[in-house]
Amino acid sequence: GTPPAFCVGGDSDALADHAERGGYDTGLPPDPAQPGERRRPEYDDDFAWMLGYRTPIIAAVNGAVAGVGLSLAMFCDLRFGARSAKLTTAAPKLGLPAEYGLSWILPRVIGVTRANDLLLSGRVVTVGETEEWGLWNGVAADGEGAVQLARDYADLLATTVGPEAVAVTKAQIAHDLHRHDAAASVRDSKRLLDEAMATAEYREGIAALREKRPPAF
Known part of the structure; x- marks a missing residue:
């Protein structure tokens, strides 16, 4: 302000x-x-x-x-x-x-x-x-x-985490605030993990981890 x-x-x-x-x-x-x-x-x-x-x-x-x-x-x-x-x-x-x-x-x-x-x-x-x-x-x-x-x-x-991962996680948090179903949250997270593992963002994150360098998302 x-x-x-x-x-x-x-x-x-x-x-x-x-x-x-x-x-x-x-x-x-x-x-x-x-x-x-x-x-x-x-x-x-x-x-x-x-x-x-x-x-x-x-x-x-x-x-x-x-x-x-x-x-x-x-x-x-x-x-x-x-x-x-x-x-x-x-x-x-x-x-x-x-x-x-x-x-x-x-x-x-x-x-x-x-x-x-x-x-x-x-x-x-x-x-x-x-x-x-x-x-x-x-x-x-x-x-x-x-x-x-x-x-x-x-x-x-901006410099250390994947932007798509952050966006999806924020959406998960907001969605779960509106429901009372732990099992549904787990099922959704497994689906989202599966989708994320097919992305370039995930591949870069893993490469950075293995090469011991900051990720370039």
Whole structure:
């Protein structure tokens, strides 16, 4: 986000405008680009489309995050935060319910007990306070550090792992979040392994392993 915030959602004027309208106005065009949608019907809406996007999406929470901004961060695949950055669901203090899928994603990431706390109270916590909650892949001392952690991780993915393997694995994770069938997950993984072993990406990975060199995916 643009310092000093990551994304704090709607400002007070926009929120007041919703009250005057008597309904919610996203401010977006009728059909905004959602590049991960239509892969599965479960992903065909705001933020949910991020589950279907092939490339991992990394959030660098370099400052305050609230409301819809928290939804944006939570639907990312990986999150790095600045220790002092504040976060809040905000909605209940405005007389609103959980917004943009937070009631779906937060319990899956941090557990029902902690999700209930944040969603019901709207209280403000910091990245540092939540460091052990499973929210963060890394915590930095400040915003610049959070951005650097995110960039370093992106470089790691770009240079050390197969892009198709990453895309397929991300799809597996999202798919399995929506089903309760361990055997089906195992069957799918065996099929996907069989398909992957016929690819140039796999051949390069094995060659790099045997030749003790970095892979050139």
